[in-house]
Amino acid sequence: MTEAAQPAQDKTAQDKQAVAWLKQASAQVRHELGKVIVGQDEVVEQLLISIFARGHCLLEGVPGLAKTLLISTLAKTLDMSFKRIQFTPDLMPSDIVGTEILQEDPATKARMFKFMRGPIFSNIVLADEINRTPPKTQAALLEAMQEKRVTAGGETHVLEAPFFVLATQNPLDQEGTYPLPEAQLDRFIFKVSVGYPSDAEELEIMRRVASPIMAENEKGVQKVMTAAQVLGVQKLVMRVPVADQILEYAKNLVRATRPDQPESPDFVKQWISWGAGPRASINIILAAKSRAVLNGSFAVGFDDIAAVAAPVLRHRIACSYTATAEGVTTETVVAKLLETVAKG
Numbered sequence: 448m449t450e451a452a453q454p455a456q457d458k459t460a461q462d463k464q465a466v467a468w469l470k471q472a473s474a475q476v477r478h479e480l481g482k483v484i485v486g487q488d489e490v491v492e493q494l495l496i497s498i499f500a501r502g503h504c505l506l507e508g509v510p511g512l513a514k515t516l517l518i519s520t521l522a523k524t525l526d527m528s529f530k531r532i533q534f535t536p537d538l539m540p541s542d543i544v545g546t547e548i549l550q551e552d553p554a555t556k557a558r559m560f561k562f563m564r565g566p567i568f569s570n571i572v573l574a575d576e577i578n579r580t581p582p583k584t585q586a587a588l589l590e591a592m593q594e595k596r597v598t599a600g601g602e603t604h605v606l607e608a609p610f611f612v613l614a615t616q617n618p619l620d621q622e623g624t625y626p627l628p629e630a631q632l633d634r635f636i637f638k639v640s641v642g643y644p645s646d647a648e649e650l651e652i653m654r655r656v657a658s659p660i661m662a663e664n665e666k667g668v669q670k671v672m673t674a675a676q677v678l679g680v681q682k683l684v685m686r687v688p689v690a691d692q693i694l695e696y697a698k699n700l701v702r703a704t705r706p707d708q709p710e711s712p713d714f715v716k717q718w719i720s721w722g723a724g725p726r727a728s729i730n731i732i733l734a735a736k737s738r739a740v741l742n743g744s745f746a747v748g749f750d751d752i753a754a755v756a757a758p759v760l761r762h763r764i765a766c767s768y769t770a771t772a773e774g775v776t777t778e779t780v781v782a783k784l785l786e787t788v789a790k791g
Contacts, residue, residue, distance in 0.1 A: 470743035475671045479524045482664040486648040500737035502636025503612040514615040526670035527570035534580040540587035547600045574614035592634040638762035687736040701728045718770035723763035
């Protein structure tokens with residue numbers, strides 16, 4: 448064995464040990480979240496996948512489904528700084544990014560502008576009900592989400608890593624909401640649909656909230672990981688190998704959503720107005736790698752691609768009028784694509 452091969456094997460062994468540790472840590476995170484959150488296992492998994500894949504996440508569901516509580520509790524378990532921004536119609540961009548104020552030096556009496564940082568300067572930023580503010584204010588998040596920095600008063604301020612925007616929104620057909628711009632939607636690695644609890648879960652929620660148990664459980668949530676460990680996991684995810692046939696499958700899935708492509712299925716040409724861009728292909732691979740390590744594997748499989756396809760694609764494709772009239776949704780299209788597009 449050559450000297451060059453030995454360090455490579457040692458690194459692979461270390462990575463596999465890190466994957467085993469992460470599987471245990473993620474199970475502990477779920478356990479801590481379970482002290483406060485009832486059910487929502489799939490939502491929790493998708494949140495963890497997006498964080499370890501360095502992606503932002505959009506959660507959509509009707510009010511009262513504990514979306515805000517889930518995110519704030521997750522920040523506790525990962526021991527990261529957390530800020531909540533309540534989006535309202537009168538919210539201004541400076542309320543998010545920060546603003547310059549004029550200050551006077553007590554000694555010299557000289558006046559100077561000082562930048563006061565807004566709530567965007569945090570590891571996890573909860574953009575609560577993001578679709579209740581106009582697009583002008585929604586767009587204030589764009590630079591932060593893409594470049595991990597903000598510009599104010601002609602100066603650029605770098606955001607501390609790790610940095611995530613976890614946004615919640617009510618369904619778009621509810622009163623007083625503004626559709627998110629397509630450019631901003633594309634910055635979210637996942638759009639997660641938060642559904643109603645099951646019959647048994649709803650009964651358990653009632654028991655907890657109507658008794659002292661809930662307050663005790665919230666106080667008892669323990670941190671499982673640190674911000675430094677989250678950064679380490681993100682680097683680990685980037686090192687996960689992906690076979691060529693897996694890359695080909697992910698690429699074919701995304702290209703099949705584009706109605707102007709000759710290889711697109713007939714149902715796509717009929718039901719889709721526009722398909723997903725290249726960022727969808729990248730995000731499917733990153734999310735699949737993150738899911739693989741969360742499940743204790745240091746290699747991506749076809750099942751990982753299939754599991755993340757819907758949350759990656761559902762906000763990146765648009766149904767046509769024909770599809771809407773027939774009751775077809777983006778979920779229907781993605782499910783049919785997973786049945787149609789060949790693997791390998």
